[in-house]
Amino acid sequence: MVFLTNHSLTPYHTFGLDVRTAFFVEIKSTEELRHALAQSTPPILLLGGGSNMLLTRDWPGTVIHMMEKGREISSENEEEAIIAAGAGENWHELVLWTLDQHLGGLENLSLIPGSVGAAPIQNIGAYGVELTDVFDHLEAMDLETGVIRVFDHDSCHFGYRDSVFKNEYKGKYAITRVFLRLKKNPVVNTGYGAIRDLLSQEGITTPTIRDVSRAVIGIRRSKLPDPAVLGNAGSFFKNPEVSAGELQRLLEAFPHLIHYPLPDGGAKIPAGWLIEQCGWKGKRVGNTGCHAQQSLVLVNYGGATGQEIWAHAQRVAQSVKETFGVELMAEVNVL
Numbered sequence: 001m002v003f004l005t006n007h008s009l010t011p012y013h014t015f016g017l018d019v020r021t022a023f024f025v026e027i028k029s030t031e032e033l034r035h036a037l038a039q040s041t042p043p044i045l046l047l048g049g050g051s052n053m054l055l056t057r058d059w060p061g062t063v064i065h066m067m068e069k070g071r072e073i074s075s076e077n078e079e080e081a082i083i084a085a086g087a088g089e090n091w092h093e094l095v096l097w098t099l100d101q102h103l104g105g106l107e108n109l110s111l112i113p114g115s116v117g118a119a120p121i122q123n124i125g126a127y128g129v130e131l132t133d134v135f136d137h138l139e140a141m142d143l144e145t146g147v148i149r150v151f152d153h154d155s156c157h158f159g160y161r162d163s164v165f166k167n168e169y170k171g172k173y174a175i176t177r178v179f180l181r182l183k184k185n186p187v188v189n190t191g192y193g194a195i196r197d198l199l200s201q202e203g204i205t206t207p208t209i210r211d212v213s214r215a216v217i218g219i220r221r222s223k224l225p226d227p228a229v230l231g232n233a234g235s236f237f238k239n240p241e242v243s244a245g246e247l248q249r250l251l252e253a254f255p256h257l258i259h260y261p262l263p264d265g266g267a268k269i270p271a272g273w274l275i276e277q278c279g280w281k282g283k284r285v286g287n288t289g290c291h292a293q294q295s296l297v298l299v300n301y302g303g304a305t306g307q308e309i310w311a312h313a314q315r316v317a318q319s320v321k322e323t324f325g326v327e328l329m330a331e332v333n334v335l
């Protein structure tokens with residue numbers, strides 16, 4: 001375990017910004033993490049795949065790169081298997097491995113950038129499935145004491161792109177291992193229109209988990225920019241939820257409003273649609289802008305700074321607020 005000084009963070013996060021950290025250390029085991037924590041200069045930033053963060057400044061303390069690997073079937077019965085994965089495993093590689101094991105549950109979450117350890121923090125989700133649907137429990141280290149604590153499903157308080165690790169326990173724990181409950185005879189989820197359309201175009205009537213994974217990969221590639229080509233952190237904002245009263249006001253003013261009804265009479269509104277209506281889709285401002293295929297994704301066209309991207313995000317949110325009276329909240333972690 002080596003502490004590097006004045007280290008570039010450009011390769012370690014998906015916006016690809018030119019930022020540095022005063023100290024940088026890579027850990028490959030829980031034991032190394034414990035040692036690294038004891039020796040680190042604060043403030044400490046735990047970094048997985050760096051796929052959900054916007055760094056607006058150089059990091060003044062220590063970045064700990066979580067690289068604990070390992071994946072295995074931890075227990076199983078006739079119907080299910082619990083798999084265990086180290087926080088430093090790449091998420092998509094884990095998904096592919098579960099397909100090889102003929103275990104269903106993660107196929108809709110194919111190709112999401114990032115690491116396994118970050119997945120529960122924001123309860124990653126796509127195409128009708130969220131991590132909460134397959135989550136069993138996780139192990140996390142208390143950053144102050146170095147003690148490992150087990151969090152079961154209930155104690156994670158999962159919500160839409162949310163968990164206890166973004167709220168009450170923000171900055172208090174390092175997730176080290178994640179355990180997921182997968183199915184041996186899965187019922188695939190093809191409820192999301194684009195998946196259904198793609199599979200039926202191919203004449204597939206009884207899709208396997210591999211078919212669904214392939215469809216999801218195809219849809220993602222057609223809409224979302226590859227961070228290796230164009231820096232980005234996926235959806236920059238959450239899709240806002242509005243109350244029943246607010247929905248009525250919006251529908252009167254904007255009869256074509258796209259919305260997904262919620263049980264309380266309110267609705268979730270796709271932020272990408274709101275942003276597009278305000279004229280930002282595909283528009284470049286300096287070195288940043290809203291992606292041409294998905295305006296909810298802010299991109300770095302090359303040479304952008306974190307502050308430039310953040311200023312653009314605020315500009316976009318302000319114009320959505322002025323046009324629709326709806327507040328957009330960042331989904332990415334702005335540091």
Ligand code: EPU
Pocket residue numbers: 125126127128223233234235236237238239258270271272273274276281293294295296331
């Ligand atoms: N839309 C537009 N213009 C745009 C973008 C979207 O009109 O520029 C409309 C689409 O036509 C569609 C609706 O908005 O009617 C929803 O779009 P999409 O299906 O692309 O999904 P999203 O709501 O924009 C969410 C997640 C994505 C996830 C997709 C698919 C959030 C914040 N984002 O996006 O997750 O992949 O659904 O399930 O909930 C991420 O979290 O980083 C992410 C990419």
